[in-house]
Amino acid sequence: MAKKKKLKIAIQGIATSFHEVAALTYFNEPIETVECLSFHQLCESLKNGASDYAVMAIENSIAGSILPNYFLLQDYHFNIIGELYLPIHMNLLVLPGTKITDIKTIESHPMAIRQCSEFLHSLNGVEIRESDDTALSAKRVKELKLKNTAAIANEFAAKKYGLTILEKRIETHKKNFTRFLVLAKRSNGKIESNKASLCFEVANEVGSLADALMTFKTNSINLTKIQSIPIIGRPSEYSIHIDVEWKRRKNYDTAMQEIIRQVKNLNVLGEYKKAKIEYR
Incomplete structure (x- = not known):
């Protein structure tokens, strides 16, 4: 076989x-x-x-x-x-034997650094350096034997590169x-969906965005996220990204039939199954 x-x-x-x-x-x-x-x-x-x-x-x-x-x-x-x-869960990783007082530099991905801002602000005289990846930062500490540098990464990186977890769970909020x-590259029509990501533009007029969003409300569609993105080369104009959820597919289909007449350049980025949030 x-x-x-x-x-x-x-x-x-x-x-x-x-x-x-x-x-x-x-x-x-x-x-x-x-x-x-x-x-x-x-x-x-x-x-x-x-x-x-x-x-x-x-x-x-x-x-x-x-x-x-x-x-x-x-x-x-x-x-x-x-x-x-x-x-x-973010951890502070160092070479075995390194103490907190030995650390002169901490490096990690920018998003990881932002997630640990409260812990990092509590340190004095430590340079914070951005890198391409959390695990790559851990790898650099190990391979270059950086005794005065710590990496912010997960426990799997600590195990793989033989580093010590000096401080556990340094993220600002534990949840x-x-x-x-x-x-x-293309849609999988077999997916049973109850969530979608969309983007569109609206006229720069009073209430145009509110009217579009109200269409989802009247069709019992839950709006879980809204994010505006500037349209390059068109000052004061934005592309609106939203995530919506539904219990009845028919409600979503009806809302889409209505919304297409209210907005410009409507693009369905994907229809998929809503994921669960499980804290550990």
Whole structure:
């Protein structure tokens, strides 16, 4: 019997990064991760066929939305086929034997740094340095033997690179999670959906956005997120990104028939199944 080919999943970062944990959790089967050090590289990997799917972080409960990724969703026209809420626990990793008083520099991904701002503000005389990835920061500490540098990353990175967890769970709020989107080049019509991500534009007139959003309310559609993105080259004009949920598909279909007459450039980024938020 032929061996089943592993799915190739593009992730931002390297092995043991939160993106890899998210990918392994979502697909729940042996996969091959395609490491990308930027979200642009991640999108290019999916576009060029180097990966079958991509897992992209879109927001964090402490640090907020990752705005550049909304522009990427618009530019690449990928289809959102799923989502995942991953609990995020940040740890301060160092070479064995390093003490807190030895640390001169702490480095990690910008979003990780923002999630740990309260802890980092409590330190004096420590330089905070941004990097491409949490796991990559841990790898640098190990390979370069950086005795005065700490990395902010997860426990899997600590184990892989033989680092000591000097401080556990340094995230500002303990109920911390990141929402990841699962992207494909085309829609999978087999997915049973109860959530959708949309984007559109409205006229720059009083009440135009309110009227559009009211359409969802009157059709019993729950609006779970709204994010405005500037339209490049058109000052004071925005693309509106929303996430909506429904209990009856018919309500969603009716709302979409109405909304298409109220807005401009309506784009359905994906219809998929709502994920659960489970704190650990």
